[in-house]
Amino acid sequence: MNIKKPDISPILDVRGMTKRFPVGVFTKSKQVYAVEDVSFTVRRGQVVALVGESGSGKTTTIRMVARLIPVTEGKIFFKDEDILKTEPHQASLEYRRKVQLIFQDPFSSLNAVHTIAHHLARPLIIHKKVSGRQAIHEKVCELLETVELKPAAEIAGRYPHQLSGGQRQRVAIARALAVDPELILADEPISMLDVSIRMGVLNLIERLKEERGISFVYITHDLASARYIGDQIMVMYAGHMVEGGESEAVIGRAVHPYTQLLLSAVPNPHAGLRTDKNSKARGEVPSLINPPPGCPFAARCPQVMDACRQAMPEQIVVEAGHWVRCHLFGAGGRTVKTS
Amino acid sequence: MVGLAGESGSGKSTIAHAILRILHPPALITNGQVLFQGEDILEMDEARLEQFRWSKVSIVFQSAMNALNPVMKIRDQLTDVMLNHGLTKEESAKRAVELFNLVGIDPRRLDAYPHQLSGGMRQRAVIAIALALNPPLLIMDEPTTALDVVVQKDILEQISSLREKLGFSILFITHDLSLLVEISTHIAITYAGEIVEHAPARELFENPLHPYTLGLMNSFPSISGSKHKLTGIPGSPPDLVSPPTGCRFHPRCPKAMAVCSQTVPARKQITADHSVSCHLFDQYQ
Numbered sequence: 291m292n293i294k295k296p297d298i299s300p301i302l303d304v305r306g307m308t309k310r311f312p313v314g315v316f317t318k319s320k321q322v323y324a325v326e327d328v329s330f331t332v333r334r335g336q337v338v339a340l341v342g343e344s345g346s347g348k349t350t351t352i353r354m355v356a357r358l359i360p361v362t363e364g365k366i367f368f369k370d371e372d373i374l375k376t377e378p379h380q381a382s383l384e385y386r387r388k389v390q391l392i393f394q395d396p397f398s399s400l401n402a403v404h405t406i407a408h409h410l411a412r413p414l415i416i417h418k419k420v421s422g423r424q425a426i427h428e429k430v431c432e433l434l435e436t437v438e439l440k441p442a443a444e445i446a447g448r449y450p451h452q453l454s455g456g457q458r459q460r461v462a463i464a465r466a467l468a469v470d471p472e473l474i475l476a477d478e479p480i481s482m483l484d485v486s487i488r489m490g491v492l493n494l495i496e497r498l499k500e501e502r503g504i505s506f507v508y509i510t511h512d513l514a515s516a517r518y519i520g521d522q523i524m525v526m527y528a529g530h531m532v533e534g535g536e537s538e539a540v541i542g543r544a545v546h547p548y549t550q551l552l553l554s555a556v557p558n559p560h561a562g563l564r565t566d567k568n569s570k571a572r573g574e575v576p577s578l579i580n581p582p583p584g585c586p587f588a589a590r591c592p593q594v595m596d597a598c599r600q601a602m603p604e605q606i607v608v609e610a611g612h613w614v615r616c617h618l619f620g621a622g623g624r625t626v627k628t629s
Numbered sequence: 630m631v632g633l634a635g636e637s638g639s640g641k642s643t644i645a646h647a648i649l650r651i652l653h654p655p656a657l658i659t660n661g662q663v664l665f666q667g668e669d670i671l672e673m674d675e676a677r678l679e680q681f682r683w684s685k686v687s688i689v690f691q692s693a694m695n696a697l698n699p700v701m702k703i704r705d706q707l708t709d710v711m712l713n714h715g716l717t718k719e720e721s722a723k724r725a726v727e728l729f730n731l732v733g734i735d736p737r738r739l740d741a742y743p744h745q746l747s748g749g750m751r752q753r754a755v756i757a758i759a760l761a762l763n764p765p766l767l768i769m770d771e772p773t774t775a776l777d778v779v780v781q782k783d784i785l786e787q788i789s790s791l792r793e794k795l796g797f798s799i800l801f802i803t804h805d806l807s808l809l810v811e812i813s814t815h816i817a818i819t820y821a822g823e824i825v826e827h828a829p830a831r832e833l834f835e836n837p838l839h840p841y842t843l844g845l846m847n848s849f850p851s852i853s854g855s856k857h858k859l860t861g862i863p864g865s866p867p868d869l870v871s872p873p874t875g876c877r878f879h880p881r882c883p884k885a886m887a888v889c890s891q892t893v894p895a896r897k898q899i900t901a902d903h904s905v906s907c908h909l910f911d912q913y914q
Contacts (some may be wrong), residue, residue: 485848486636486841487865489861492850511778514850517852518856541852556852558807558851559806559811
């Protein structure tokens, strides 16, 4: 599905991004380690899927990229510009134009008392894309047609409650498109939608990527949809990125025990319910408040070693375009063997 | 284990609630029969119903994580139902420990309050409550929707092994068809309040007949095999206040014919255990 063009420049390059939230009523003595040392790159016209269970730090990661919350540590390069340095306190209007967000819940991300036209006209006016009543109306209709909402003029006059969930999510996408963004951060855009209309929204994202060269960061907990739409997949666990790379490599030749666990848990009608007697990785995501050192998956990992409880392993390349952070690989570990 | 699959608003949960007669007014069951071991549930009086619910059919609700009372210990919520159905204090205390062992929670956690348990454990506790009286039929209304996929798989495995061990039947309601194909023996597909297709799970997966079922099959990306474009189903589910005339799926159906918008298709038996309601199969009896 994706034709690789090797020297496409990165549009977003996140390095060592970390977020800690202080907790505790008066003392703020404890910290939630929400995101730890996360690095990834999004190239122009690519979809990068962040996959993980709830609480793994996916949403926190893109909220930091969108500059909705401050970054505790790390760097964000947007088109080779260190934006935390050039715009240290608040993102510029220009950055907010180029980086747009789509939220999970289309029922609460639109304002119930305003028409669809109002939602789409706001960004056009704020970012001074077009002016004049007639020009705005034309642009709104054009946007609605782009996201396949027809008849556009009629939809524009409606209120959010008159649309279905899928239609609302398309309005949210149109709103993001209004300002010609270069990167769209989509936070579980289909998880609240009915199953029969999910593919329509995913195919729309795919089309925008291909026709307009927009890059996407697609957040999901569903590996199958990540594989369907993602050029790259990054797997997150308890705030850490544990494995990543070209999506076929990550899905087909997963090496991290957590990725393998996730893959074995995806319902697969072709195979029937496989009861993995070997899978000892029971249990749930650990608490992120002052976690012990080492790999966060150590407590559940069936192949845990002493080293795992001491330090988080460095990133190791297992094959071209596929890396992992696991002590099983690299120095001291066993040689790379994919299953 | 029978699976009931459909989108939100397709009437899955309403069917479950109707079986237990726990529909909220103004909802009324206007027509039909629900036969349980030969007895019509809809004909039961209140006293009989009270005795029937939970001892014969119990239910695990969709929001099982919130189905527990936050200010009562799990132990009390578990024994409550048994005491109401005539067990003594000692018997129910013993049974509570038994049940927790059965669903894989340390019985010491019986004295915990719901907020002290994780989502997965709460779900297990709710399943333990449903199994308290050993009912022959368990209705599970989206029991794993709110859970992460790894926990979901754990719980599904547990349910399957409990079913084999204890021999109860399950009516499993979900919107996730790929899940149903994996775990259930028969599947019924609902659309806009009607069952449109009913078949053994394998048969339905390999040979779906109704265009809606086909569309659903085309809505789940796969984790293995070759990658191909999936189309989903165009349009959105209908408003049931004024459902489409004729076949309720016809406005979204790629194979709609003139007759589809006029008459409601009758249910046709294609093979002994595969039935479908669609005009494409009108030549069958």
